[in-house]
Amino acid sequence: MLERVGIRSVDELLTAIPRDTLRPKLGLPVGMSELEIQSHLEALAAKNRTAGAGPFFLGGPVQRRYIPAAVAVLALRGEFLTAYTPYQPEVSQGTLQSIFEYQSLVCELLAMDVANSSMYEGGSAVAEAAFMAVRSTGRKKVVMASEVYFEFRRTVHTYAKGPDLEIVEVPTRDLASAAERAACLIVQHPDAFGGLVDVRQIADAAHAAGALCIQVTEPHANALLEPPGALGVDIVVGEGQPLGIPMSFGGPYLGILACRSALVRQMPGRVVGETHDAHGMRGFVNTLQTREQHIRREKATSNICTNEAIAAISAAIYVALMGPEGLKAAARLGVVKAHALAHRLGALPGCTVSTEGDFFDRFALRVPRLAAGGEGSGYAVRNALLADNILVEATAVHYGDRDDLIIQCTEMTSDAEMDALVAAIESIAASVRETVTAR
Amino acid sequence: MTIRTQVIPDSGVTTAMPALEPLLVEIHQGGRAGRHVRGGDEADAQIPAAFARKAPLGLPELTEPQVVRHFTHLAQLNYAVDTGMYPLGSCTMKYNPKINDRVAGLFGDLHPTQPESTVQGALALLAELESMLAKVTGMDAVTLQPAAGAHAEFTAILMFKAYHRKRGEGAKRHRVIVPDTAHGTNPASAAMCGFEVTTVKSDARGNIDLASLKTALGDDVVGLMLTNPNTLGLFEERLREVCDAVHDVGGLVYGDGANMNALLGIARPGDLGFDCIHINVHKTFSTPHGAGGPGAGPLCVKEPLRAFLPKPWIVHDEQGPYRYETKQADSIGRVRTFAGNFGVLVRAYTYMRTLGEEGLAEASNDAILAANYLLAQLRDSYDVAFDRPCMHEFVVSAARQKKLGVSALDVGKALIDEGFHPPTVYFPLVVPEALMIEPTETEPRETLDAFAAAMVRIAEKASTDPASVKAAPKNAPLARLDEVHAARNPKLKWQRPT
Numbered sequence: 001m002l003e004r005v006g007i008r009s010v011d012e013l014l015t016a017i018p019r020d021t022l023r024p025k026l027g028l029p030v031g032m033s034e035l036e037i038q039s040h041l042e043a044l045a046a047k048n049r050t051a052g053a054g055p056f057f058l059g060g061p062v063q064r065r066y067i068p069a070a071v072a073v074l075a076l077r078g079e080f081l082t083a084y085t086p087y088q089p090e091v092s093q094g095t096l097q098s099i100f101e102y103q104s105l106v107c108e109l110l111a112m113d114v115a116n117s118s119m120y121e122g123g124s125a126v127a128e129a130a131f132m133a134v135r136s137t138g139r140k141k142v143v144m145a146s147e148v149y150f151e152f153r154r155t156v157h158t159y160a161k162g163p164d165l166e167i168v169e170v171p172t173r174d175l176a177s178a179a180e181r182a183a184c185l186i187v188q189h190p191d192a193f194g195g196l197v198d199v200r201q202i203a204d205a206a207h208a209a210g211a212l213c214i215q216v217t218e219p220h221a222n223a224l225l226e227p228p229g230a231l232g233v234d235i236v237v238g239e240g241q242p243l244g245i246p247m248s249f250g251g252p253y254l255g256i257l258a259c260r261s262a263l264v265r266q267m268p269g270r271v272v273g274e275t276h277d278a279h280g281m282r283g284f285v286n287t288l289q290t291r292e293q294h295i296r297r298e299k300a301t302s303n304i305c306t307n308e309a310i311a312a313i314s315a316a317i318y319v320a321l322m323g324p325e326g327l328k329a330a331a332r333l334g335v336v337k338a339h340a341l342a343h344r345l346g347a348l349p350g351c352t353v354s355t356e357g358d359f360f361d362r363f364a365l366r367v368p369r370l371a372a373g374g375e376g377s378g379y380a381v382r383n384a385l386l387a388d389n390i391l392v393e394a395t396a397v398h399y400g401d402r403d404d405l406i407i408q409c410t411e412m413t414s415d416a417e418m419d420a421l422v423a424a425i426e427s428i429a430a431s432v433r434e435t436v437t438a439r
Numbered sequence: 440m441t442i443r444t445q446v447i448p449d450s451g452v453t454t455a456m457p458a459l460e461p462l463l464v465e466i467h468q469g470g471r472a473g474r475h476v477r478g479g480d481e482a483d484a485q486i487p488a489a490f491a492r493k494a495p496l497g498l499p500e501l502t503e504p505q506v507v508r509h510f511t512h513l514a515q516l517n518y519a520v521d522t523g524m525y526p527l528g529s530c531t532m533k534y535n536p537k538i539n540d541r542v543a544g545l546f547g548d549l550h551p552t553q554p555e556s557t558v559q560g561a562l563a564l565l566a567e568l569e570s571m572l573a574k575v576t577g578m579d580a581v582t583l584q585p586a587a588g589a590h591a592e593f594t595a596i597l598m599f600k601a602y603h604r605k606r607g608e609g610a611k612r613h614r615v616i617v618p619d620t621a622h623g624t625n626p627a628s629a630a631m632c633g634f635e636v637t638t639v640k641s642d643a644r645g646n647i648d649l650a651s652l653k654t655a656l657g658d659d660v661v662g663l664m665l666t667n668p669n670t671l672g673l674f675e676e677r678l679r680e681v682c683d684a685v686h687d688v689g690g691l692v693y694g695d696g697a698n699m700n701a702l703l704g705i706a707r708p709g710d711l712g713f714d715c716i717h718i719n720v721h722k723t724f725s726t727p728h729g730a731g732g733p734g735a736g737p738l739c740v741k742e743p744l745r746a747f748l749p750k751p752w753i754v755h756d757e758q759g760p761y762r763y764e765t766k767q768a769d770s771i772g773r774v775r776t777f778a779g780n781f782g783v784l785v786r787a788y789t790y791m792r793t794l795g796e797e798g799l800a801e802a803s804n805d806a807i808l809a810a811n812y813l814l815a816q817l818r819d820s821y822d823v824a825f826d827r828p829c830m831h832e833f834v835v836s837a838a839r840q841k842k843l844g845v846s847a848l849d850v851g852k853a854l855i856d857e858g859f860h861p862p863t864v865y866f867p868l869v870v871p872e873a874l875m876i877e878p879t880e881t882e883p884r885e886t887l888d889a890f891a892a893a894m895v896r897i898a899e900k901a902s903t904d905p906a907s908v909k910a911a912p913k914n915a916p917l918a919r920l921d922e923v924h925a926a927r928n929p930k931l932k933w934q935r936p937t
Contacts, residue, residue, distance in 0.1 A: 004815050016675070021711060024707055029792065032793055045546060059550075061776060123775050225492055249551055251779060274925065282454065293623035316463075
């Protein structure tokens with residue numbers, strides 16, 4: 001090969017590189033065989049406590065859900081996994097039709113007109129939805145409920161530093177009255193504490209003030225709850241991970257973004273549309289690309305290029321396998337278990353369910369203080385439960401002064417896990433009483 | 440690749456238009472609920488009527504074998520790295536080792552908000568990956584949060600904004616400079632940060648034009664976004680002067696690392712004058728492109744930018760456990776919900792540890808040799824845009840063929856009939872009828888020769904039988920698609936059966 005190029009060494013091709021920087025020593029370890037690397041990664045993995053290794057009640061945007069065996073078998077096929085972005089539709093119909101099916105399934109679940117082919121994940125999808133509202137209203141104020149997941153809110157705050165948007169956070173109950181001069185109202189339903197929210201009233205208030213209504217949602221809840229499209233919502237966003245995608249410690253996930261037809265030209269990201277080929281055969285292509293960075297550069301609706309296509313395909317496979325009844329069953333099981341657990345935990349001394357009003361498949365629990373006069377309670381109890389190998393979320397500093405536990409249930413939550421949680425919190429509550437009595 | 444020519448698989452389904460594969464909604468038959476999860480009927484009584492779904496839920500009902508066959512048929516319509524070579528310039532479609540996928544599965548069952556003490560293995564892996572990336576790029580600190588290259592660009596330009604504000608220069612600096620060869624994401628990222636974009640042209644040797652750059656520079660400049668090697672596959676010949684000129688006016692230099700596959704163990708951006716650089720692990724470090732994503736876009740920065748990195752940071756004291764740190768007052772904050780595309784980062788980590796120091800250098804060396812080897816074989820058949828040694832990719836022009844009525848797009852489509860994926864076409868914008876070719880180091884010499892032979896055959900056909908080139912592809916699942924129809928009559932989801 002060197003001979004064909006007409007050189008004796010590759011270095012002859014590198015004359016443009018400053019000599020003093022050429023071929024540096026990097027200080028990386030030497031390579032490993034496949035056997036060695038497998039063992040090395042297994043050793044690292046052994047230092048983690050996996051979700052299934054004990055009682056587990058973490059959740060929120062990322063949920064431990066049952067993933068049918070066929071999802072990974074299909075989505076990890078090399079023809080999907082190792083394909084490039086489908087810019088050449090003649091040899092990419094597998095990707096394009098799968099994404100078209102994903103868009104269709106998302107629209108059906110959320111009762112929306114249009115869904116894009118994916119955003120990175122939930123939090124950045126919320127931020128991009130806010131940007132859409134800012135562009136379409138010409139206003140720079142974004143009003144967001146403080147019951148939106150705190151990680152999502154923090155992400156929106158970061159993104160807002162780009163175009164210097166004004167972000168206002170108010171409790172959900174005050175959202176409707178904060179709509180004046182706003183580009184959008186952002187509401188989460190079910191909210192971070194599992195609470196059910198009257199979204200229609202918020203959407204109406206937004207529209208009356210010339211603002212858009214953005215709903216943050218979760219896929220499974222929509223199988224049982226009135227969907228955003230029926231509530232007057234303009235843009236829906238959410239974390240799509242529960243749709244058959246592993247939790248995988250933070251990603252890769254699936255940012256869901258869907259909107260009304262009128263907003264489609266403001267939508268970020270790729271979208272697939274139906275067309276036909278030169279012989280009249282049905283086919284699918286990336287379309288409405290004049291919104292995108294590779295065509296419009298600095299005038300694009302977003303800079304997004306690489307997205308989460310394989311996660312969108314996984315979600316389509318998941319929904320197709322589960323069907324409407326399977327999706328409803330998974331959602332219902334979370335609801336039933338959460339309500340059973342809330343009933344038992346709420347009856348313990350010093351414990352109260354603190355989600356306001358009705359809740360879905362998770363709830364907040366106010367717990368007794370571990371040390372009389374000490375700071376907070378939820379975080380301390382969370383740590384005490386961790387010592388018992390039980391994983392539970394605490395609101396800690398992320399939701400104002402609130403210091404409760406948040407307990408998420410799904411179809412994966414077992415009776416044994418629930419019994420273990422109740423017993424552990426009962427024992428903690430009892431020890432607090434003893435401490436107080438002793439004093 | 441698999442070529443399927445039958446109209447409809449043996450499904451008994453009638454579609455509205457002749458189709459390769461029916462839609463899920465067309466296969467749907469009522470009453471075929473899956474049995475993967477069942478139960479929970481009591482829930483309906485626990486959801487207040489005011490909140491319960493009244494809108495129809497018209498999701499398809501299918502058996503598992505129907506779903507498996509459907510998506511298997513669809514998969515077979517795809518071209519992929521596992522089926523053939525992708526000469527896609529700037530995309531680095533190298534082979535994706537299967538061991539990476541398997542070990543990523545070892546970490547699938549970890550929730551991102553698990554307490555630090557329960558995820559020490561995962562945090563150790565991330566910390567070590569940060570350290571390795573810093574060494575490869577010659578930078579001082581790394582964030583693994585960005586989900587993709589464009590996300591890293593946005594992160595970095597936000598950090599530039601914070602950096603200038605901290606120095607009291609935020610108000611006056613409002614312009615970002617990009618060369619005319621830049622990826623579209625560069626100007627789009629700058630615009631998302633509220634900045635104006637100034638485009639600077641290239642010179643006759645394919646470098647950013649230094650005189651034009653100097654004219655464009657001033658104390659209102661935030662920084663320069665530069666890809667090196669650039670999208671012509673050329674190493675910037677006056678890189679030090681370029682970086683110095685930006686620094687002289689107080690600006691910062693952003694490195695778009697899309698072409699990092701040319702530089703592993705060859706040169707470190709941190710030694711060349713860049714203040715930061717992102718890595719597309721789905722290019723350089725062999726993680727699969729996933730039909731469009733996910734990727735991951737770690738951002739590596741020099742010391743002066745460290746304080747502005749997204750948080751939480753992963754830190755640990757000597758011998759101590761790994762933990763998150765969120766106290767950094769100057770941080771721009773988090774750019775996504777959780778720590779990063781972990782499943783992708785595990786694959787990149789595995790690749791780096793497998794190849795090690797010598798293997799990575801060998802990869803870049805071979806990628807550069809493969810590109811020059813192909814260029815040598817194509818230079819008589821196509822016009823070479825800038826005639827000097829290339830790095831890991833190069834750009835030729837189909838301008839000669841265009842005069843015969845055959846465009847770069849036609850050449851690409853004709854490659855499909857030859858069994859190859861088309862190269863990147865019409866980019867960079869500065870080369871008319873551009874064909875941007877990147878073979879990568881993982882194609883054997885026979886494949887490179889076969890690709891070159893196909894390109895030469897197409898060039899010959901362009902002069903002897905241009906109509907046949909324009910009619911390509913003939914052997915793909917579909918002929919050329921009507922993209923104008925799709926854009927004018929947007930049909931973005933299926934029609935629910937009534």
